[in-house]
Amino acid sequence: MMRSPLRISLCLAALFSMPASLSAQTSVTPPPLSTIPQASGGEEKRGQAIATVYYSQSKRGFDDDGNVVDINDYDKLEVFLLAEYAVTDDLTLIFNPSFRDVSVEGGDNSTGLGYTALGARYDVLKDDDGWLALEGSVRIPGVERADNLAQVGSTDTEYDLRLRGFHNISVAGLPGFVDAQTSYRLRDGDPPNEFHGDLTVGVRPKQNLLLMAQSFNTISDGAGQGIFDSYRYHNVQFSAVQTVADGVSLQLGVVGTIAGENALRERGGFAAIWVDF
Numbered sequence: 001m002m003r004s005p006l007r008i009s010l011c012l013a014a015l016f017s018m019p020a021s022l023s024a025q026t027s028v029t030p031p032p033l034s035t036i037p038q039a040s041g042g043e044e045k046r047g048q049a050i051a052t053v054y055y056s057q058s059k060r061g062f063d064d065d066g067n068v069v070d071i072n073d074y075d076k077l078e079v080f081l082l083a084e085y086a087v088t089d090d091l092t093l094i095f096n097p098s099f100r101d102v103s104v105e106g107g108d109n110s111t112g113l114g115y116t117a118l119g120a121r122y123d124v125l126k127d128d129d130g131w132l133a134l135e136g137s138v139r140i141p142g143v144e145r146a147d148n149l150a151q152v153g154s155t156d157t158e159y160d161l162r163l164r165g166f167h168n169i170s171v172a173g174l175p176g177f178v179d180a181q182t183s184y185r186l187r188d189g190d191p192p193n194e195f196h197g198d199l200t201v202g203v204r205p206k207q208n209l210l211l212m213a214q215s216f217n218t219i220s221d222g223a224g225q226g227i228f229d230s231y232r233y234h235n236v237q238f239s240a241v242q243t244v245a246d247g248v249s250l251q252l253g254v255v256g257t258i259a260g261e262n263a264l265r266e267r268g269g270f271a272a273i274w275v276d277f
Contacts, residue, residue, distance in 0.1 A: 045247060045276040047085040054078040054255070056268025062260040064229065072105035074264055078114065090126070094119040094137060113142025121164065130167035135183075136160065156189030162196075176203035184221075192224035208243035212253075233260035239270070247276040 058074040078100040086092045098114035119137025126132075139158035162183035169176045179200040186193050197217045204210050214237040223230045239253025251272040257265045 046087075047083070047277045048274065049081065049083040049277070050251075050272055050274045052080045052082070052251070052270055052272035054080070054268060054270040056255065056266040058257075058264040058266045060265045062233070062257075062263045062265060064262050066259065066261045068265060071264075072107075074105070075103045076266075076268075077101040084121075090123040092121045094121065094135075096137075098142075110143075115139045115141060115158070117160070119160070130165065132163075132165045135162040135164055135181075137162075156187060156191070158188070159186040160184075160196075161186075171201075171203045174203050174205055176201065178202075187224075190225040191220075191228050192230065193221040195219045195221060210241040210243075210249075212237075212239050212241065214238075229262050231260070231262035233263035234258055235266070241274065249274040 061071040083095045096117035101111045103109040121135040164181040181198040183196040216235040219232040237255040241251045
């Protein structure tokens with residue numbers, strides 16, 4: 001049975017607040033430091049920080065059959081800081097706070113801290129061309145606004161357990177890489193747990209230019225409680241990263257939702273600065 005546009009818009013606003021991680025329906029997945037050129041003779045860099053600003057809008061959504069339907073307008077501005085530091089050759093610490101401003105047509109605006117993720121990644125297999133790692137993180141919710149449905153999906157703690165693999169490749173004779181990830185996210189409260197599958201393919205046509213195509217996929221583990229039906233959404237992201245100085249790069253890209261069920265159909269863009277240290 002088809003839901004009314006109002007009912008769908010309320011459910012969608014409740015379901016999706018952030019990647020974020022990269023997330024809610026937007027995510028930030030940087031390539032490993034090994035893919036980023038560093039000045040010859042300089043000290044090896046063990047850390048990376050990426051500050052990203054996303055803007056996305058959704059005037060339409062996907063119903064429970066995957067059909068595109070009209071919904072109340074949904075606008076989202078997000079700021080992420082993703083910091084990683086390799087304390088040893090095999091162990092990397094992760095810090096990922098976020099801030100967002102969300103508005104839903106006919107509802108109140110919501111502004112404040114989003115999720116903050118604290119985690120670590122450990123390489124279990126490694127060679128000159130790639131590695132396989134286990135990653136775990138705790139996602140701590142930010143400002144809670146019980147009177148705003150756009151915040152309902154991000155007011156409880158989440159626990160992400162992830163398997164991540166990286167491998168160098170060659171694309172038409174150009175150096176590149178593949179970064180594949182899969183995870184299961186445990187979520188406190190009413191929302192259902194989630195399966196995640198992310199894929200990044202990068203190619204470097206020039207030493208200081210990296211082109212990336214990314215796919216971020218989220219599927220709920222059944223339905224949750226209350227208003228939380230089962231859902232899925234599939235985002236794609238295309239971007240270019242230009243190195244402008246030793247250890248400093250600028251990124252510009254676009255993001256969009258190509259398919260889903262009980263999900264927003266987001267369209268947006270983003271800009272970022274990468275700093276290696």
